[in-house]
Amino acid sequence: MSEFLEAMAFRHACKKFDAEKQIPAEQFESILEVARLSPSSFGMEPWRLIVVRNAGLRKALKPSCWNQTQITDASELVIFTTDNNVVRSGTRYVKDMFSRRGLPSEAVETYMGVYKNYLAPIESDEVLLENWTAKQCYIAAANMMTYAATLKIDTCPIEGFDKENVEAILDLPEGHSVALICAFGYRVNPQSERKRLTAEQIIEYR
Numbered sequence: 001m002s003e004f005l006e007a008m009a010f011r012h013a014c015k016k017f018d019a020e021k022q023i024p025a026e027q028f029e030s031i032l033e034v035a036r037l038s039p040s041s042f043g044m045e046p047w048r049l050i051v052v053r054n055a056g057l058r059k060a061l062k063p064s065c066w067n068q069t070q071i072t073d074a075s076e077l078v079i080f081t082t083d084n085n086v087v088r089s090g091t092r093y094v095k096d097m098f099s100r101r102g103l104p105s106e107a108v109e110t111y112m113g114v115y116k117n118y119l120a121p122i123e124s125d126e127v128l129l130e131n132w133t134a135k136q137c138y139i140a141a142a143n144m145m146t147y148a149a150t151l152k153i154d155t156c157p158i159e160g161f162d163k164e165n166v167e168a169i170l171d172l173p174e175g176h177s178v179a180l181i182c183a184f185g186y187r188v189n190p191q192s193e194r195k196r197l198t199a200e201q202i203i204e205y206r
């Protein structure tokens with residue numbers, strides 16, 4: 001089996017992390033680097049990652065995360081937040097993100113126009129905009145989880161939280177929101193049997 005498929009088989013949504021076992025610093029840094037290198041729509045990189053290491057803050061977050069033990073027991077806890085203001089069309093940030101490609105100014109203007117058209121129906125609604133930036137975070141999180149599995153590090157993506165409460169506890173700046181939480185560490189219990197639909201059930205060829 002390829003190393004990639006081995007990692008896919010190793011990865012599972014870890015329910016109980018060993019609270020005593022720490023991920024070596026350089027390995028966790030490489031997991032964060034995988035997030036940074038992940039693709040995003042139009043290359044806007046809307047994600048802003050918060051690594052929660054403070055035990056008191058973890059404890060404060062737990063009740064708003066369905067009391068899931070991963071919040072306090074995982075070696076590292078990453079909260080994917082997004083900056084939804086900077087990615088609005090026409091901002092300095094958007095212009096800089098296109099300009100950094102080294103394009104001539106007319107090409108930058110063209111990109112800005114295409115971007116504006118694309119984003120218009122999305123940015124007119126705060127929830128749609130939050131969902132759009134959140135989608136980018138899910139790609140980064142998926143890459144991080146699979147990469148972590150190559151290092152025999154366990155993970156759990158966490159959507160089971162009260163968004164408003166978590167945002168209030170983190171005291172996020174205006175226009176920022178929480179997309180997803182991901183816990184990283186080491187399993188206590190063996191992986192349970194994997195349940196999946198069959199290929200026939202989910203894939204159609206036309």
Ligand SMILES: Cc1cc2nc3c(=O)[nH]c(=O)nc-3n(C[C@H](O)[C@H](O)[C@H](O)COP(=O)(O)O)c2cc1C
Pocket residue numbers: 011012013014015068156157158159160161194195
């Ligand atoms: C976006 C997302 C959110 C999830 N949220 C939670 C969660 O809050 N708590 C949890 O224990 N598992 C959570 N899971 C894990 C899923 O339940 C799990 O991936 C699924 O049942 C398949 O099991 P496996 O990942 O172990 O193969 C989440 C998974 C995804 C992709």
